[in-house]
Amino acid sequence: MPTLQEAEGLISSMTAGEKAQLLRWIARDFDGAFPGIESDPVVAGGEPCILRTRIPVWVLVQTRKLGASEAELLRNYPTLRAEDLVNAWGYYRLHRDEIDQQIVENEED
Secondary structure (H helix, E strand, O other), X not given: OHHHHHHHHHHHOOOHHHHHHHHHHHHHHHHOOOOOEEOOOOXXXXXXXXXXXXXXXXXXXXXXXXXXXXXXXHHHOOOXXXXXXXXXXXXXXXXXXXXXXHHHHHHHO
């Protein structure tokens, strides 16, 4: 399991703050809670969006699938933070079918 060995090496070189952030991300990934993602029926038709914005998760996922880098996404959407992208990718991992369906539905329009 070279991946686990690589992770162990990376973790041992992290600061306490970085380790705490990593634990928050892992915990969020396990319990499905993404505080940076919200679904509000009056915003984007209730589609999951990045908190504080009207940017749907499916837009970010589709843009990434089309080849945009995270740096490009952050540049093109100045209200986004790197943490927002982490939340979007985590949400997508747990809700892949939902987001893929939203991509299909919105591309048909």
